[in-house]
Amino acid sequence: METFFGRLYKYKESEFKNAKENYLTEILSQCLIVDLQFREKFLALLEIKNAKELVCKTQYADKDYGRPDLYILVDEKIEIIIECKVDNTQSLKQLEKYSELLKKRNSEERHLVFLTKYYELTEDFKDVAFSHIRWFQVYKLLIGSTNQLSIEFSKYLIEEKMSTVVPFNKTELNAIKSFSETLGKMNDFLGRVKDVLKSRTNSPIRQDISIQERIIGLICNLKTGRLWIGFYQFDNHDEIQVCVSIEANKADSHFKELHQYLDSKNFNNYENEEGLRTWLNAHNLSDFFKNETFNVEEAVSFIEERLDALGPWFFK
Numbered sequence: 001m002e003t004f005f006g007r008l009y010k011y012k013e014s015e016f017k018n019a020k021e022n023y024l025t026e027i028l029s030q031c032l033i034v035d036l037q038f039r040e041k042f043l044a045l046l047e048i049k050n051a052k053e054l055v056c057k058t059q060y061a062d063k064d065y066g067r068p069d070l071y072i073l074v075d076e077k078i079e080i081i082i083e084c085k086v087d088n089t090q091s092l093k094q095l096e097k098y099s100e101l102l103k104k105r106n107s108e109e110r111h112l113v114f115l116t117k118y119y120e121l122t123e124d125f126k127d128v129a130f131s132h133i134r135w136f137q138v139y140k141l142l143i144g145s146t147n148q149l150s151i152e153f154s155k156y157l158i159e160e161k162m163s164t165v166v167p168f169n170k171t172e173l174n175a176i177k178s179f180s181e182t183l184g185k186m187n188d189f190l191g192r193v194k195d196v197l198k199s200r201t202n203s204p205i206r207q208d209i210s211i212q213e214r215i216i217g218l219i220c221n222l223k224t225g226r227l228w229i230g231f232y233q234f235d236n237h238d239e240i241q242v243c244v245s246i247e248a249n250k251a252d253s254h255f256k257e258l259h260q261y262l263d264s265k266n267f268n269n270y271e272n273e274e275g276l277r278t279w280l281n282a283h284n285l286s287d288f289f290k291n292e293t294f295n296v297e298e299a300v301s302f303i304e305e306r307l308d309a310l311g312p313w314f315f316k
Contacts, residue, residue, distance in 0.1 A: 012111055020160075021060070025069045025084045028115075028138065028151050029056040032072070035147035042141055043074065044132055046111050051075055065101035066094070078109040086162075087115045087136075099125045117162055139163040161268055185294075186216050186231055193229055194218055200307060200315045215257070222314045224248060229303060231285065244290065245280035246308040246314060258313055265309040281306050 023144075032039050033056055043051050052238045054227070060071035069169045072080035081098045095114060102110040103245060110128045114120070117135050124130070134155060142154040155164045194205055197220060208228065217230015225248035233240045251273075259277070262269070267279040288299040 014139040014231075014303060021069065021086050023085050024086065024135075025058055025082075027149075027156075028059050028084070029070055031142070031147070031150050031153055031260065032056055035150045038141055038145050038147065039148050042138070045141070046080070046113065046129070047132065048074060048078060048109070048111075051078075062101055066099045068098050068101070072232075076105055079105055079107040079223070080113060080115040082115055095122065095125070099128050099130075109189075111288055124242045133160040134165075136164050149308075172208070183216070188243040189296055189299065190216070190218055190230060192296065193303055196300065196304055196307070197229065200311070217243075222246075224252065224254075224314055227310070229313065232282070234282075237284075240285045242285055243280055243282035244303055244310075245278055245279045245282075246310055247276050248276055249256075252315075259315065262309075267309075 008173075027082045032042060032054065035265065039054060043049070053075050055073040057071045058069065061067045062077070066083045069084040070080075070082040072082070074080065079102060081093060083098060095112065099112050102112060105289070112125060112128045114122060114130075114132045115135065115138070118134070119134065122132055123160075139154055139157045140151050143153060145154070154163070157163055157186055197205055197218065201220060201222060203220050204220055205218055205220045208215060208217045208230065214233040215229055215230065217232065220229075222226045225246050228243070228245045228247075230243065231240050232243045246262075246267075248255065248311070252258070255277070259269070262279045265281075267281050269277055269279045271277055282300060285294075288302070290294050291296075
C-alpha cells in the first residue's frame, strides 16, 4: 500500500523539474482525509453538507480523458474532480475534458473544481457544478484547525505567498510597460531559429507561448520525439535560459541507446508524469550578452550545435 509520504517523495525536485502542484495536491488530499473540520468547510464551499464518507485519489487516470489532479467520492454518490494549479495556467481543453469525464458518470452530483493561485477566466460548463477556487480561500478554511498537518499546511501556504490575494507592485507595473517590446525581440530571435530548424526538417513548427509558465518557444513534432526550442525560466533558476529539449517515449525500442547517446552529449534528463523522458540542454540568457547586448549569432550557434547533436537520431 502506497503511503502519503511515499507519494510525496515522487515529487522531489530536481534541477530542471518542479512538481509543486502535485506536491500541494497530495497535502490537500491528506488534509481532507484526516482533518474533519477542514473537510466540512471545504465541502460547504461547494454547497455539499452532512457528508459522512470521503474517498480521495490523487493523479486519478482515465485513458480517454486524461489525469485529473484529485478525484473525490463523497458518500458513494457525489463525485468531485479538482484540477490544481500554482503558477501554471490551464492546459488546452483540460477542464473541458474533465467535465466530459464527470458527465459520463452516473453519480447524483458532479462537481468540477479549478483551484488556482491567480484568477483565470474560464468557460461555463453544462451538466456539472463548476467552482473556481483560489489557494487563499483554502488557507482561510485551514485557519482555526487543530490538526497538526493542516496547521503546517497553512504555514506553508503563507511561506509560498498563497495565503492572500496577490496585488500589483510598482516594479511589476513598470515591467508590463516594456513587456511588449521584449516579447517582440524574443520573437525576432525565434524567427531566426525557425529558419535553422526548417533547414533540417519538413515537420510543422508552431509557436509555444505561456507567460505564466515562463515559456516562449517553438515546438516541432518529429518522428521519434517532440522538439522544443526557446526561452524558459526553470523553477529552480533565478534567470531565463535558452533551452533545447527533446521528448521521447521510454517504450521505444531505441530508448536505451538514445539515453546513453544524449548523456554523452551533456543533455540533462527527467521523466514527466506521462512516463515520457525529456532531455534538455540550456544556458543562462546572460551567457549570450556582450556589452549589455544580446548576441544573436552566438545564441543561434548554440542552438545549431545542439541540433547537430540530435541530428543522428531525430533528423534522419
